[in-house]
Amino acid sequence: MNPTEILDELLTQAVEVLRSKKESAFPDIIKSNVDVLINKIDKNKSLLSALVSSLVKKIIDPKQDIRLHRTDFKGGYSARSLDTSITAPFFKKYFPKYANKESVFLTLATREKIK
Numbered sequence: 769m770n771p772t773e774i775l776d777e778l779l780t781q782a783v784e785v786l787r788s789k790k791e792s793a794f795p796d797i798i799k800s801n802v803d804v805l806i807n808k809i810d811k812n813k814s815l816l817s818a819l820v821s822s823l824v825k826k827i828i829d830p831k832q833d834i835r836l837h838r839t840d841f842k843g844g845y846s847a848r849s850l851d852t853s854i855t856a857p858f859f860k861k862y863f864p865k866y867a868n869k870e871s872v873f874l875t876l877a878t879r880e881k882i883k
């Protein structure tokens with residue numbers, strides 16, 4: 769499955785969970801952590817998009833250390849390329865309110881050479 773198909777499939781599954789009201793099956797710690805992200809999305813939409821990009825990379829390549837989001841890190845990958853080609857178009861299509869104009873990996877916090 770390619771990254772776009774992965775995101776589309778996960779969105780379909782999430783919608784189904786919400787429709788069937790099965791979200792109560794998730795442990796409270798997971799719901800609490802997700803709520804933290806959702807409650808802050810209006811103030812920092814880049815946070816969620818960066819997380820989605822990193823998690824997609826982890827699904828595609830489970831051995832990849834997703835903290836190494838730059839190719840100039842030893843063993844790193846290009847999170848910016850993944851975001852530009854996959855995550856940003858996904859957000860623009862399904863969640864335009866939270867979509868960034870450019871890659872979230874161009875923001876000051878994510879472009880720094882900090883693992």
